[in-house]
Amino acid sequence: MVRGMDGAPSSMRDSVGKALLRLGEEDLDVVVVTADVGKSTRAYWFARRFPERYVNVGVAEQDMAGFAAGLALAGKKPYAVSFALFMMRAWEQIRNTIDRMRLNVKLVATHSGFSDYGDGSSHQSLEDIALMRVLHNMVVVVPADPPQAYKALLRLHEEVKGPAYVRVARDYSPLITDPEAEYRLGRLEVLRDGSDVAVVSAGPVLAQALEAAETLEKQGVSVAVANLHTVKPVDASGLVRLAEKTGLVVVVEEHLPRGGIYSTVAEVLAQHYPAPVHPIAAQGYGHSARSIMDLYARHGLTAEQIAYKIKTILNMYKKA
């Protein structure tokens, strides 16, 4: 079930390119702004079709955020497209100008997590979910795979009139969801049922979690896996249902274990259904690598490592 590895034709950034083209056709108010990464992010596809509605502000992410804010104030529907980490450079502009005025700016962040493996730790964003999730009005979406990234962008355009942050990967994008399925913004997506432990994850690393669940199933452990693609606003009742069923939750994320999906799940359960929540997350800064799997292995995020860690956690509770 896991396919579309490195170099495969369909990637999440290609989904961004395709979704923007479609939105550009359907809505004349769509304007795309980027900061000298039009080609890498596929925003450039939009430029070839709608050159007048495409602005490259150069290597200037703060200006990009402000420019997009101005477009939104003037009634346009801007998409600011950049690498996730460099978009964070404009955090204060996003906070003070876009989020505070609740402007209809969509921030499309590519190359997130470890997906820009070759470029190294300076390009690998492991903090962005925390930084965006803390903002009062911001909607935060972390699609699982290329079809979901495409659908999420279309749904957000339709349903969310305020600011939203969409976190996508560069190339490593195994198919995780049913491409034909309807995408429901804000709804926890249970990909697999199970009763012993629930794994909550988002983004491409979900594929590792699913593979780990299959391995554990063969060993007699029943693992539920859920896709928390909408991190904010969070589907609290969906998370509570999962916790009720399993009594134990493990979060797998391509992000540091502070402020991201682990924190989101822990915050919800602490308040509504206290149950143990354990993180399997990035353990610090990344590094250049020849493949994303090398980084996953370094940080304990391969299917095999996840399965082992989950068994360790389960054993801990058996002893107690």
Next chain:
Amino acid sequence: MPLRPRRNSAARVPSVDGQAEAWSKTYARSVSMLERVAERVRSLVIRMGLLERSVHVGSSLSVVDILVAIYFGRGLRRSGSRPTERDWLILSKGHAAPALYAVLAVAGVLSEEALYTIRSINGLEGHADASVEGVDVSTGSLGQGLSIAAGIAYAMRLDGTDGRHRVFVVLGDGELDEGQVWEAASTIAHLGLGNVVAVVDANGYQLDGPVDEVKRKGDLLGRWESLGWEAVVVDGHNYEGLLAALDHADSSPKPVVVVARTRRGKGLSVLEASGGQYIGEGDGWGS
């Protein structure tokens, strides 16, 4: 420390100061009206500063004539109901909000009572806030207004209204330390957004002291010109000059920056003398 004019500035800069005589004939009546409006605005700002000591009085008083010139002299125009069918005014130096609020009060948009709620829990925000009637954009964190203006101006171009509407951005000279100002200045020049008008309230001071002591600002005109802007320098307390500069900006195909030499605390002798910010200033009071 007031802005040092460039030695050859008179030769290179469109000489708006030199046109003062012609302009004084055209604007003779309106200038005296504007001066009366400004006096009223200043008195309102000082009252706000007396009521609430953390109000940035010095920076608000320096920018009064600039705002009055834009708001009442040149005027903000509207040609339709879409957001791209009107002029915009962005107070990028958002700490001078009291001056903007006072201008809005004189214009009848805000009540005078509302002014005196400044910085109170149910009252006006201390920095310019778009939830206040008449305030176009929320600011307060320096360096962001010019980028926002670029986005608005670009939307006007897309809607075909850039020929008849302008986006005014008022910045401080201390604010020019922010790198984003220059990111935006480059973007605006590169895109040829000739309907952006930047006005620098060059009062010579920033939070920690005289601007060039905190950090040298370099050639205030040349920095903009090198990017493709047209830069003019005027006396920021002289309406003939200010109106001529704004008029020039209206007809210029290039983005125009008006460097307005002003005095911090203008109109309040004790602040004018000290260059101070707050009434009854103590160390570190306010920001």
